[in-house]
Amino acid sequence: MNTNQTLNKVRTLLGIEVKLEQMKLDNGTIFEAEVFEAGAEVFVVADDERVAVPVGEYETEDGKIIVVSEEGVIAEIKDAEAEEEAPAEEAPEEVVEEEMSEETASPKKIVKSISEEQFFSAIEELKKEYYSIRVYFNNVHDNFNNVWHFDRHKREGNEGGHATPKPIPLCERAIKSSCPDDGLVMDVFLGSGSTMVAAHQLKRKCYGMELDPKYCQVIIDRMLNLDPNLEIKINGNEYKK
Numbered sequence: 001m002n003t004n005q006t007l008n009k010v011r012t013l014l015g016i017e018v019k020l021e022q023m024k025l026d027n028g029t030i031f032e033a034e035v036f037e038a039g040a041e042v043f044v045v046a047d048d049e050r051v052a053v054p055v056g057e058y059e060t061e062d063g064k065i066i067v068v069s070e071e072g073v074i075a076e077i078k079d080a081e082a083e084e085e086a087p088a089e090e091a092p093e094e095v096v097e098e099e100m101s102e103e104t105a106s107p108k109k110i111v112k113s114i115s116e117e118q119f120f121s122a123i124e125e126l127k128k129e130y131y132s133i134r135v136y137f138n139n140v141h142d143n144f145n146n147v148w149h150f151d152r153h154k155r156e157g158n159e160g161g162h163a164t165p166k167p168i169p170l171c172e173r174a175i176k177s178s179c180p181d182d183g184l185v186m187d188v189f190l191g192s193g194s195t196m197v198a199a200h201q202l203k204r205k206c207y208g209m210e211l212d213p214k215y216c217q218v219i220i221d222r223m224l225n226l227d228p229n230l231e232i233k234i235n236g237n238e239y240k241k
């Protein structure tokens with residue numbers, strides 16, 4: 001099993017969608033692969049299904065030859081003109097590797113088919129891909145490490161007796177670390193509204209959810225104390241205190 005195959009199986013195990021490139025043959029057939037290069041898995045699209053490409057050589061509409069020496073795996077891609085000029089070579093001995101169908105490719109079988117070295121190598125590739133996509137907007141604050149140290153929240157009397165109001169500076173650091181300027185903050189356990197207060201002070205929009213009507217009122221009061229000009233609506237109607 002090559003690195004691309006291992007990586008794809010790990011992605012399947014982790015539920016990560018693999019985006020495929022397409023290449024059209026001179027007869028109109030569509031091939032798909034994550035990347036068209038030696039060692040990559042390649043499929044033919046037929047009736048909205050993807051099937052591993054059989055062993056053979058296939059000419060594309062742009063004059064390339066895709067060589068598949070092992071079912072579903074690209075051996076090489078070369079120019080069609082170079083193929084005509086080059087002397088014939090003996091085909092290497094075909095090695096058939098048993099492929100797992102979608103029905104048999106359970107997570108346990110996928111894991112068993114990958115060596116420990118291959119698995120951790122693939123995980124490192126996935127980590128590199130993840131960190132190349134994830135953007136850190138601001139991670140250069142003072143004392144920025146795995147443990148954040150903040151003083152306890154000093155009660156101001158407007159938290160409505162909430163048991164665990166969060167320090168505003170703590171919420172601000174989390175927002176600045178993962179939300180861009182003018183970005184959107186979501187807190188599905190809004191509590192006494194500290195996240196919304198911090199987001200407003202940092203000029204971010206904030207959506208929040210709170211189950212207890214008592215604390216919904218606490219949040220409204222805190223936001224109006226922060227900015228009396230805020231427009232507040234409840235069920236589409238203008239809020240009147």
